[in-house]
Amino acid sequence: MSDQRKIRLGAFLRGPGHHVAAWRHPDVPANPGLSLKHYAEGARTAERGLFDMAFLADSLVARNGDQPIATFERTGHVAHFEPLTLLSALSALTEHIGLVATASTTYDDPFHMARVFASLDHLSGGRAGWNVVTSADPGAAANFSRDRHLNHAERYDRALEFVTVVKKLWDSYDDDAFVADKASGIAIDRDKIHVANHIGRHFQVRGPLNVARPPQGHPVIVQAGSSDAGQDLAAETAEVVFTAHANIGSAKRFYSDLKGRLARFGRSPGGLKIMPGIFPVIGRTQAEAEDKYDAIQDLIDPVVGLALASGLLGGVDLSSYPLDGPLPDLPESETVKSRFKLVSDLAHDRQLTIRELYKAIAGARGHYQIVGTANDVADLLEEWFTEGAADGFNIMPPIQPSGLSDFVDTVVPELQRRSLFRTAYEGETLRENLGLERPLSGSQLLATQRA
Amino acid sequence: MSDQRKIRLGAFLRGPGHHVAAWRHPDVPANPGLSLKHYAEGARTAERGLFDMAFLADSLVARNGDQPIATFERTGHVAHFEPLTLLSALSALTEHIGLVATASTTYDDPFHMARVFASLDHLSGGRAGWNVVTSADPGAAANFSRDRHLNHAERYDRALEFVTVVKKLWDSYDDDAFVADKASGIAIDRDKIHVANHIGRHFQVRGPLNVARPPQGHPVIVQAGSSDAGQDLAAETAEVVFTAHANIGSAKRFYSDLKGRLARFGRSPGGLKIMPGIFPVIGRTQAEAEDKYDAIQDLIDPVVGLALASGLLGGVDLSSYPLDGPLPDLPESETVKSRFKLVSDLAHDRQLTIRELYKAIAGARGHYQIVGTANDVADLLEEWFTEGAADGFNIMPPIQPSGLSDFVDTVVPELQRRSLFRTAYEGETLRENLGLERPLSGSQLLATQRA
Numbered sequence: 001m002s003d004q005r006k007i008r009l010g011a012f013l014r015g016p017g018h019h020v021a022a023w024r025h026p027d028v029p030a031n032p033g034l035s036l037k038h039y040a041e042g043a044r045t046a047e048r049g050l051f052d053m054a055f056l057a058d059s060l061v062a063r064n065g066d067q068p069i070a071t072f073e074r075t076g077h078v079a080h081f082e083p084l085t086l087l088s089a090l091s092a093l094t095e096h097i098g099l100v101a102t103a104s105t106t107y108d109d110p111f112h113m114a115r116v117f118a119s120l121d122h123l124s125g126g127r128a129g130w131n132v133v134t135s136a137d138p139g140a141a142a143n144f145s146r147d148r149h150l151n152h153a154e155r156y157d158r159a160l161e162f163v164t165v166v167k168k169l170w171d172s173y174d175d176d177a178f179v180a181d182k183a184s185g186i187a188i189d190r191d192k193i194h195v196a197n198h199i200g201r202h203f204q205v206r207g208p209l210n211v212a213r214p215p216q217g218h219p220v221i222v223q224a225g226s227s228d229a230g231q232d233l234a235a236e237t238a239e240v241v242f243t244a245h246a247n248i249g250s251a252k253r254f255y256s257d258l259k260g261r262l263a264r265f266g267r268s269p270g271g272l273k274i275m276p277g278i279f280p281v282i283g284r285t286q287a288e289a290e291d292k293y294d295a296i297q298d299l300i301d302p303v304v305g306l307a308l309a310s311g312l313l314g315g316v317d318l319s320s321y322p323l324d325g326p327l328p329d330l331p332e333s334e335t336v337k338s339r340f341k342l343v344s345d346l347a348h349d350r351q352l353t354i355r356e357l358y359k360a361i362a363g364a365r366g367h368y369q370i371v372g373t374a375n376d377v378a379d380l381l382e383e384w385f386t387e388g389a390a391d392g393f394n395i396m397p398p399i400q401p402s403g404l405s406d407f408v409d410t411v412v413p414e415l416q417r418r419s420l421f422r423t424a425y426e427g428e429t430l431r432e433n434l435g436l437e438r439p440l441s442g443s444q445l446l447a448t449q450r451a
Numbered sequence: 452m453s454d455q456r457k458i459r460l461g462a463f464l465r466g467p468g469h470h471v472a473a474w475r476h477p478d479v480p481a482n483p484g485l486s487l488k489h490y491a492e493g494a495r496t497a498e499r500g501l502f503d504m505a506f507l508a509d510s511l512v513a514r515n516g517d518q519p520i521a522t523f524e525r526t527g528h529v530a531h532f533e534p535l536t537l538l539s540a541l542s543a544l545t546e547h548i549g550l551v552a553t554a555s556t557t558y559d560d561p562f563h564m565a566r567v568f569a570s571l572d573h574l575s576g577g578r579a580g581w582n583v584v585t586s587a588d589p590g591a592a593a594n595f596s597r598d599r600h601l602n603h604a605e606r607y608d609r610a611l612e613f614v615t616v617v618k619k620l621w622d623s624y625d626d627d628a629f630v631a632d633k634a635s636g637i638a639i640d641r642d643k644i645h646v647a648n649h650i651g652r653h654f655q656v657r658g659p660l661n662v663a664r665p666p667q668g669h670p671v672i673v674q675a676g677s678s679d680a681g682q683d684l685a686a687e688t689a690e691v692v693f694t695a696h697a698n699i700g701s702a703k704r705f706y707s708d709l710k711g712r713l714a715r716f717g718r719s720p721g722g723l724k725i726m727p728g729i730f731p732v733i734g735r736t737q738a739e740a741e742d743k744y745d746a747i748q749d750l751i752d753p754v755v756g757l758a759l760a761s762g763l764l765g766g767v768d769l770s771s772y773p774l775d776g777p778l779p780d781l782p783e784s785e786t787v788k789s790r791f792k793l794v795s796d797l798a799h800d801r802q803l804t805i806r807e808l809y810k811a812i813a814g815a816r817g818h819y820q821i822v823g824t825a826n827d828v829a830d831l832l833e834e835w836f837t838e839g840a841a842d843g844f845n846i847m848p849p850i851q852p853s854g855l856s857d858f859v860d861t862v863v864p865e866l867q868r869r870s871l872f873r874t875a876y877e878g879e880t881l882r883e884n885l886g887l888e889r890p891l892s893g894s895q896l897l898a899t900q901r902a
Contacts (some may be wrong), residue, residue, distance in 0.1 A: 023631065023638060030631040034573045034663055036543070060562065062623070062661040065646075073641045079629055079663040082570035088539035089574050092487070109558065111511065111594040119533035122485045123540050142657035143562040172513070178530055180474065180481040185752045187474060190524045195516075206593035210513040212485055212530040301636045 007385050007420050008273050008392025008434060009412075010055045010100070010242070011046035013039060015077050017399035018279055019363045020308050021299035023076030025399045032400065033080030040093045041401050049408030050422050052433050053098030053129060054090070055222075055242070055394055056083040060107055060140040064307055071307045084116045091124035098430030100129035100222055100240075105162035106155050107135060107144045110205055113162070114169035117219045118211040126215030126429030130166075131222040131242065132233075134159050136339070138315065152337060156229040161202045163221065163237045167439075168196040170218050172208030174441040194442035216431045217439040226254065226338035235261035239436050240273045242394050244339065244367045246346055251276050251368075251389035273391040273434060276384070279364030281371040281398050282406045293371045296398055297359060305358035312343045312365060323355045342366045363398055374410035381411075382420060458836050458871050459724050459843025459885060460863075461506045461551070461693070462497035464490060466528050468850035469730055471759050471813045472750035474527030476850045483851065484531030491544045492852050500859030501873050503884050504549030504580060505541070506673075506693070506845055507534040511558055511591040515758050522758045535567045542575035549881030551580035551673055551691075556613035557606050558586060558595045561656055564613070565620035568670045569662040577666030577880030581617075582673040582693065583684075585610050587790070589766065603788060607680040612653045614672065614688045618890075619647040621669050623659030625892040645893035667882045668890040677705065677789035686712035690887050691724045693845050695790065695818045697797055702727050702819075702840035724842040724885060727835070730815030732822040732849050733857045744822045747849055748810060756809030763794045763816060774806045793817045814849055825861035832862075833871060 015033035016022035023032075032038040043054045064075040072078075083101035091099060099120065103113060113130070121128035134155035141149040150158065177192035196207030223230065223238035234241050235258060245251035259269045281296075283289030302323065310318050314333025321328055327347040333340040343366055347357045363369050370380050384390040397403025415421035427433050440448065466484035467473035474483075483489040494505045515526040523529075534552035542550055550571065554564060564581070572579035585606035592600040601609065628643035647658030674681070674689035685692050686709060696702035710720045732747075734740030753774065761769050765784025772779055778798040784791040794817055798808045814820050821831050835841040848854025866872035878884050891899065 024633040024636060026633070031629050031663070036574050059661065062659045065659050065661070066657075069641050069644075072644070073639045074636050076631075076638050078639060079624070079661060081573065082566045082662070084536055085539040085567055085570040085574060088536040089543045092540045092543040107560065108563070109595050112559070115533045116536055119536040122532065123487050123536060139657075142655070144560050145653070145655045173530070178482050180527075182475040182477070185475060185525050185750075185755075187527050188524045188529060190520045193520075193523070202596070204593070204596045206517075206590075208513045208516050210510065210516075210530060211533070212482070299636075304636075 004419060006422055007381060007415060008275060009051045009421070010053045010275055010392070010394040011042065011051045011404055012055045012277065012394045012396045013042045014057065015080055015400065017403050018396040019296045019398045020304055021296055021301070021362065022399045024299040025296060027402050028399050031079065033077050036089055038401070039081070039086060040090060042404055043090045043094050043097060045401065045405050045408055047094050047097040049412045050425060051097055052392070053100045053430060055100045055131065056087065056102060058083050058102035059137060060104060060135055060143055061137050066139045067307055071303050074301050074304050084120060088120055088123055091120065091127065096425045098127045098129055098220065098433065099124055100131055100220070102131040102133055104133050104135040105159040106150055107140060110162050110165035110169060110203055114166040114209055115211055118170055118209065118214045121214035121216055121219045122211065126431065128214070128216070129220035129222050129240070129430055131224060132159060132163055133224060152227070153229060156233055158202045160233055160236065161200045165196065165198050165200070165203050165205050167218055168198055169205070169207055169209040170214055171442045172196065173213050174443045175213050178212055192443060213441065216429050217441065220430050220434065220436065230338060231258050231261060234258060234272070236265045238272060240275060240434065243274060243276050244342055245276050246342060246366060246368060248384055248387065248389050251384060252387065255389050271436065275392040275394045276390050277364065277367030277396050278381070278393045279367050279369040279396045279398060280377045280407060282374055282377060282410060284373065286372055289371045289373065297362065300359060300362050302355070305362055306354070308362065309343070309354065309358040312339050312361060314340050318354060321354060324353045327352065327354055327357055339366060364396060367396060374414050377411045378414040378418065381415065382418060385420065455870060457873055458832060458866060459726060460502045460872070461504045461726055461843070461845040462493065462502045462855055463506045463728065463845045463847045464493045465508065466531055466851065468854050469814060469847040470747045470849045471755055472747055472752070473850045475750040476747060478853050479850050482530065484528050487540055489852070490537060491541060493855055494541045494545050494548060496852065496855050496859055498545050498548040500863045501876060502548055503843070504551045504881060506551045506582065507538065507553060509534050509553035510588060511555060511586055511594055512588050517590045518758055522754050525752050525755050535571060539571055539574055542571065542578065547876045549578045549580055549671065549884065550575055551582055551671070553582040553584055555584050555586040556610040557601055558591060561613050561616035561620060561654055565617040565660055566662055569621055569660065569665045572665035572667055572670045573662065577882065579665065579667070580671035580673050580691070580881055582675060583610060583614055584675060603678070604680065607684055609653045611684055611687065612651045616647065616649050616654050616656050618669055619649055620656070620658055620660040621665055622893045623647065624664050625894045626664050629663055643894060664892065667880050668892065671881050671885065671887065681789060682709050682712060685709060687716045689723060691726060691885065694725060694727050695793055696727050697793060697817060697819060699835055699838065699840050702835060703838065706840050722887065726843040726845045727841050728815065728818030728847050729832070729844045730818050730820040730847040730849060731828045731858060733825055733828060733861060735824065737823055740822045740824065748813065751810060751813050753806070756813055757805070759813060760794070760805065760809040763790050763812060765791050769805060772805060775804045778803065778805055778808055790817060815847060818847060825865050828862045829865040829869065832866065833869060836871065
């Protein structure tokens with residue numbers, strides 16, 4: 001393997017695939033969100049393609065469950081596995097691929113979160129990652145006995161402290177603390193225990209954790225918020241950023257902005273990998289790709305399309321506006337700042353009607369979508385990668401399982417031919433494969449500070 | 452398989468085994484609490500023995516982590532997997548055995564709990580069970596940003612409502628709600644959705660869940676509290692009760708008392724299986740069994756033995772009393788009512804010194820322990836089973852892996868020879884194997900009420 005910088009790849013697994021109408025496609029099995037066989041096939045296909053990671057989104061509400069019944073009953077992928085349990089099962093069915101789960105800091109406790117991700121890291125031999133989100137959907141509050149959803153600033157303030165506490169708990173013990181000396185009866189080296197004793201604005205957590213330090217030191221921290229507060233959280237804590245851009249210009253600006261924030265936190269640019277989402281519809285010819293795309297687009301139910309647009313615009317009700325008229329001027333959303341801007345800019349820049357808007361986002365939900373041959377997709381990834389728009393990509397298959405296997409069978413070999421992608425896993429852990437440093441343990445940190 | 456009533460068996464898996472000094476035993480691997488291979492071997496051994504379930508305890512603190520460092524450093528099995536992630540991985544490595552995880556209602560939300568157990572039930576094809584606990588350890592509060600641990604009555608009040616909400620969320624959809632009709636675009640049958648809309652004293656939870664109804668309808672509810680409040684909770688909600696008794700008289704009284712409470716909740720005695728814990732030390736001869744037992748007993752560190760007794764007595768400090776003097780009179784514990792009584796009664800009835808007390812509970816922690824041949828163990832189980840003290844047993848191997856394989860290889864065949872135990876799994880799900888009814892779905896319940 002040459003030392004040349006390589007593209008990182010994530011497989012964003014979503015039961016039926018990412019297109020809002022994917023579940024209606026003839027090639028998609030019924031109710032794949034609760035099929036372990038289906039997810040195992042996806043993860044193994046990604047592993048066959050030498051992907052760095054499989055990535056799972058999450059939500060703390062049933063999608064569209066608070067919408068009128070006529071919308072809810074037409075919504076696909078409402079029922080699906082909880083990510084940590086699913087990835088734990090997949091850890092036993094895969095060997096190399098990273099396993100990244102989304103989990104929210106707004107409706108949980110750092111002790112639980114530290115435990116389950118440390119546990120997954122041990123189960124998988126160092127392949128866990130945590131996509132830190134703050135739950136944009138205000139409906140979650142009603143499922144968690146809260147009067148109201150926290151606003152954007154409160155959520156990010158809480159998230160930063162939450163991640164800090166989780167890392168302290170992961171560092172409860174040095175890597176070699178559990179000496180298990182049967183003869184002397186000493187199970188743990190007392191000099192290698194670091195009790196968190198955290199007292200902060202949001203959390204008071206004593207520790208120590210009841211899991212040994214994770215094989216990776218810390219599971220890889222992923223972040224997806226692209227607002228100003230989201231970028232600051234990412235610059236301070238994240239090692240992978242998943243982000244949505246509708247064009248290379250936007251992606252380049254984001255890339256340089258976010259990498260530029262790292263120095264403020266004493267971090268180097270290589271310590272954070274930026275991976276935009278890419279929604280590829282791949283055909284052997286351009287015409288075949290377009291036919292594939294049209295076949296899925298034709299399955300969009302207007303009711304569901306409208307709900308999708310409403311959701312990405314922060315829950316605004318669009319039902320009183322004509323479908324074939326323009327998107328009205330809307331007040332900025334307090335809950336989904338960056339996605340609101342992306343979608344409303346898309347509508348206004350391209351002067352789309354509401355119907356055109358939801359058709360434009362029905363696949364990629366604001367991420368970049370490309371309809372073309374494997375060579376076209378490879379050209380795109382190469383351009384973004386070499387021109388400072390991306391360190392890698394989170395691939396969002398339109399439908400599953402064929403959307404991912406198309407990519408693995410046709411785009412991956414082309415990227416390898418161009419020496420842009422690995423031909424074998426370099427390391428044992430997700431962190432090693434991504435080329436990320438292993439965090440120092442508590443005692444190593446103390447030694448560094450003393451030196 | 453005859454219709455004769457059969458013994459139910461659980462394998463209570465604990466990394467090194469149940470004896471407090473098990474981790475020091477030469478046959479136990481180092482740090483097995485974080486070895487998937489080790490737990491997989493345990494679960495597969497239990498499955499080979501046709502056990503109904505593998506059972507995992509849990510705690511929200513590092514064991515003895517709030518004790519003086521001289522105690523903590525000598526404590527085994529501090530670091531271990533989180534149960535839901537571990538059982539999810541084991542679900543992919545086993546086929547038949549039930550997977551029961553302990554999880555607390557005091558430091559979590561019903562929406563999370565309903566999700567993860569429903570997810571495990573789907574992953575495992577209907578083999579999940581939830582051991583509902585309220586966290587007796589007051590140290591958990593300090594890990595969860597709480598000023599204080601809830602008292603016993605508050606915890607049980609909260610637990611009852613918690614379980615109610617979880618069941619409502621599991622019933623968010625009828626079993627056949629997800630019709631996934633690609634042609635019409637109807638994904639969910641609107642008449643088969645049941646939104647919880649729960650508003651109670653502790654919880655306000657809208658629902659619906661984002662997981663389909665579990666294969667078992669509800670994962671099996673297990674309970675282990677034996678206090679008056681614990682028994683009421685069990686009588687109202689539990690389908691399996693795990694309990695600790697030092698003699699058959701106590702077990703029979705408990706059995707008849709708890710079964711007698713069921714009618715008040717409209718339940719029949721067969722709907723709740725009572726399974727005391729049994730700690731068996733098995734030898735080919737009585738002398739061999741006793742040698743095995745002595746070999747483990749000799750490994751007990753007095754510091755750790757004392758901490759164990761303190762913990763089971765609700766955290767009282769025993770360090771100022773002479774080890775070879777009697778247990779002092781102690782105020783009743785507010786946190787661990789039934790275990791306090793069991794352990795203090797044991798000390799007083801047998802007039803044990805503190806040292807004798809911790810040696811007496813170092814293996815079984817107050818559960819029944821037997822040191823003998825496979826035939827002796829089979830005799831004991833048969834007696835308890837036929838005389839109305841038990842429907843089955845939760846087997847607590849002294850050390851792992853050999854303690855469980857001893858039981859499977861020698862006691863199970865003897866129970867089968869006596870026609871007291873199955874010779875093949877009867878069903879596909881844990882519920883079917885236990886002979887428990889499947890809960891009616893929301894629409895079935897409504898139809899019943901209308902009829």
